[in-house]
Structure formats: structure tokens, C-alpha cells
Amino acid sequence: MSFEEDDFSTMYEYIDWTTNTEGAVIDGTEKTCLRTEFGLLRTILIAMEAMVREIEFDKHSVGFDIKSNPRGKVSVTPKAKTETYYRCLSTFFRNYAHAERRVYSPHVQAVVEALDAVGLQPYGFRFGEPGAREPGMGKTHAEIFNEVVAKVSEIVASSAFKERVRVRKRNAARNEAKGLAIEQKVFENKSRQLVLMLHFGYQRKHRSAMTFDEIQKHRKKFFNNCRTNKLLRGIVDYIWKLEEGDESGLHLHVLIFYTADSCRDMYIAQQLGEYWKDVVTDGIGQYWNSNANKIFHEKYGHGVGTGEINWDDDAKREALRENIRYMTKADQFLKMKYGEHSRLFGTSQVEEKKKSGRPRVVRPKGTGDLAGSVQADSFDSDSFGKTGTDARNPDAGQSE
Incomplete structure (x- = not known):
């Protein structure tokens, strides 16, 4: 195999974009800013x-x-x-x-x-x-x-080098399989999903003091609160990856499948980001709502895999799967060292579909509503409180 067949340059570009860019609101518009080390x-x-x-x-x-x-x-x-x-x-x-x-x-x-x-x-x-x-x-x-x-x-x-390559590829393939299994199962369970991409980090003045254990504690708190918080109960499943940049510090790259009772993905992603900032991190956090800047996902030539996605939208689902592949393959090429047993990637546990409904029929494109779609925007922003009573996703806290 020629060395050119493995598109490592695109992978390094992805790592650079996820590690060394930051979302900022400029003149009322969410934009992508490049850090000096980009x-x-x-x-x-x-x-x-x-x-x-x-x-x-x-x-x-x-x-x-x-x-x-x-x-x-x-x-x-x-x-x-x-x-x-x-x-x-x-x-x-x-x-x-x-x-x-x-x-x-x-x-x-x-x-x-x-x-x-x-x-x-x-x-x-x-x-x-x-x-x-x-x-x-x-x-x-x-x-x-x-x-x-x-x-x-x-x-x-040497055989030692070949073994290192094999182990690194095996670990990436294992994470990719977990992520793609999440994507497949959530669309089997429900025909429409709201897919959100967020970066959870910390304000610049707090980054240098943030430790690996601290961000892991905040991650666990966020997803464990899916059991009791009305906003977070809308999280169906998720994939997370921990990253770090010299300038950006420790941060989480999070892909969330959210209940599709609403089509307002940018607003919901914003609310989740505010929850991370105000509740989970007690005001020292910072977030980037990638759903507000979908051009970012087109940067790598595989389309937009966020927002409202129906089970039979082949283009968006393939873009979503490609986003997952990039997330899981990145550590093959560059990662930070935190200790032998430190977890840098994880997913929720997908609940099996409880009962079968009517068989899905793929309708011809352009003939009206997609199969399995629901009426747009039955979302009630007033329902977002700080606490709740039951859990929509009891498995959300079991990624450890």
C-alpha cells in the first residue's frame, strides 16, 4: 500500500480545527476564530x-x-x-x-x-x-x-513498530465501532433525531488551573444530571471526546442526539452550553455551539451531519457517520498524555428498542414529508427548568 492512500493530512487538519479554533459571537453572529497556534x-x-x-x-x-x-x-x-x-x-x-x-x-x-x-x-x-x-x-x-x-x-x-501501529488502529477502530453503533441504534429507536455538536471548555483566565480530574468531574456531572434535569432529559444518547490545546486548554468535544420534539437545534445547543457554563462549572465554563456554524462541518468535504436528521436522509446520515469517524480516528495521530488508564473517549449506552411500530417506508424524495417525520416545532422553551423528576435516559451516566 502506498503511503499516500491513508489521508493523514486531512486528519491532522481536523485535529487542528477542533483543538485550535474557538466560537465567538461577533456583531451578533456566531463565528469561528483561529487561535494563534492554529x-x-x-x-x-x-x-x-x-x-x-x-x-x-x-x-x-x-x-x-x-x-x-x-x-x-x-x-x-x-x-x-x-x-x-x-x-x-x-x-x-x-x-x-x-x-x-x-x-x-x-x-x-x-x-x-x-x-x-x-x-x-x-x-x-x-x-x-x-x-x-x-x-x-x-x-x-x-x-x-x-x-x-x-x-x-x-x-x-521492526516488529515493535508494526505492533504499535496495529494497537493504535485497533483502539481507533473499537471507538469507531462504538460511535457508529450509537448512530445506528438511535435511528432504529426513533425515525427523527436532533443532532448537536458542542465544545465544552473553560474561560481563558481559568484554563491554566484546570486539571484532567476536574474536567472529568464536570463531564460526569453534566451527563449524570440527565436523570433529574428537564433540559438534559432530552438527551437521548451521546459521544464525547476529551481534547487539549496549548492555548485552548482542556475541553470536551461532544456529539449529542437530542429528542426531536423540536427542530430548533441551535437554540437547544445554546441552552445546553449555558447549562454547562452556569450550572456544571459554576460560571467558569465556556462553550462553542457548532450548530450555529454548520459551515465548519463542510470544511472536510463530507457535508453537514448536525441539526434535524431523518432516518432515511442518506446524505446527512453519512455526514454524521463521517463526523463520528473523525472523532474516533484523531487519537491515532495526536493526543495528550494523562496516564495509562485515563479515558479520553466515551459514549452512552443505547437503550434497545422496546417494541416495533409500523414498518418504515422510504418515500421518493421531493414528494412531501419524509417518512417518520413529525410536525415541526412543538418545543416549549418554558419547560426548561433547573430540576426535574424523572430520567428520559437512565443509561446516560453509565459511560464509565
Whole structure:
């Protein structure tokens, strides 16, 4: 398989957008704002991932051809994309290779291991002109780069590396299966769903003090309150993922299936965000209502998978499934380190359909209401109180 067949660049772009963007209301309109670190690490990781996969595919495709004439003058000629890889490796080595809390993909981690194996220290060495000779090593920088490439080739050919790739893919596939099972079951249980996408985080002045245990406590409180709160009882099922950015801090990326008694998805998402901010976090929280900016979901070319969705709307459901796939695959490429048994992803438990109704019939498109649809907007905003008496989703708190 060619290294190009795995679209890792799109995956890194998704990670960058979910980690380094923030919703803000500007002139009364919800807009997406880019944080200062947006795009910086992404381009470097894409280059490192591509370099290692190219070496894995053909170990002779990356590096410098180095020749010396009779007078001892060295000529250095880069192969293919080597110049780009060389420049990006220099930035990666200097700024990111030894970041203690980032967990890179197995391919990018192979670069870190290769740099260490060659004996390079980020504070004592910098990649310069390829033909320049490093005094302490007696080698040109092109020769040192070639040694790194050779070590990468050795690492990716090892059984230990292949096992790391297999485990990372297995974990992502397991989470993807959980998420897609949620999507399938909720539409089996009810023909129409309101799909909400929110980011739950913290106000800038509180982010540095927020801990992993604290955000997990807030997450549990939010979903456990589905049992007793009128607003939260509308949550049918959910998928959550914990993320962190250098600037954005700890935050949750949450996909919620909400009862479709209303079609006002932006308003309900806003109410859930306000509940996170005011009740769950005691006023220090912050949220981003992605339903107010659906263009974000079209960024990756798989359509809009949020808002009101009917069971037979193939385009929207496939877009929703693709959103789930992105959520679950992201940790294959980049995540933060919190401890061996720290949970970064979870779902609710879907309640089995209790009884069968009339068989669903897919009506021809454009002939009126979709099969299984209900009258628009029977939603009563006054019903949203702070407490309730019964639980719409008794399994909502059992993701632990």
C-alpha cells in the first residue's frame, strides 16, 4: 500500500480545527476564530508523517546524494521532497520532538526515536546548510540527516513498530465501532433525531488551573444530571471526546442526539452550553455551539451531519457517520498524555428498542414529508427548568 492512500493530512487538519479554533459571537453572529497556534504544528506533523511513510514505502527515496571531488569538495544533492522534509525536521527537532505531554502517531514517534538514536540534542545541535560540516561530529548536516533517515527505516521495519501501529488502529477502530453503533441504534429507536455538536471548555483566565480530574468531574456531572434535569432529559444518547490545546486548554468535544420534539437545534445547543457554563462549572465554563456554524462541518468535504436528521436522509446520515469517524480516528495521530488508564473517549449506552411500530417506508424524495417525520416545532422553551423528576435516559451516566 502506498503511503499516500491513508489521508493523514486531512486528519491532522481536523485535529487542528477542533483543538485550535474557538466560537465567538461577533456583531451578533456566531463565528469561528483561529487561535494563534492554529496551523503551526499541523504542517510540521504532516511533513514528518509523510516523510516516514515514504521511507517505509521506499527507504531509498529520501535523503541526500553526497559526493566528493578529488580536491575533497563535497557536493550535496537532495532527492525528491528531501528539501521540504529537511526544513520541517529542523523545526520539529527544535520545537516539538521532546514535548513531554504529546503522544504522536507511531510514524512521527519513529522520527523522535531516530533523532535520539543518532545522538542529537535539541539544545546542542541545529540542522543548518546541508553541506556544512558539524564540528563536534565531523560530518556534514546532509550526512547526519541521512543517518536519521537510515534509523527511521530500521525502526519502521521492526516488529515493535508494526505492533504499535496495529494497537493504535485497533483502539481507533473499537471507538469507531462504538460511535457508529450509537448512530445506528438511535435511528432504529426513533425515525427523527436532533443532532448537536458542542465544545465544552473553560474561560481563558481559568484554563491554566484546570486539571484532567476536574474536567472529568464536570463531564460526569453534566451527563449524570440527565436523570433529574428537564433540559438534559432530552438527551437521548451521546459521544464525547476529551481534547487539549496549548492555548485552548482542556475541553470536551461532544456529539449529542437530542429528542426531536423540536427542530430548533441551535437554540437547544445554546441552552445546553449555558447549562454547562452556569450550572456544571459554576460560571467558569465556556462553550462553542457548532450548530450555529454548520459551515465548519463542510470544511472536510463530507457535508453537514448536525441539526434535524431523518432516518432515511442518506446524505446527512453519512455526514454524521463521517463526523463520528473523525472523532474516533484523531487519537491515532495526536493526543495528550494523562496516564495509562485515563479515558479520553466515551459514549452512552443505547437503550434497545422496546417494541416495533409500523414498518418504515422510504418515500421518493421531493414528494412531501419524509417518512417518520413529525410536525415541526412543538418545543416549549418554558419547560426548561433547573430540576426535574424523572430520567428520559437512565443509561446516560453509565459511560464509565
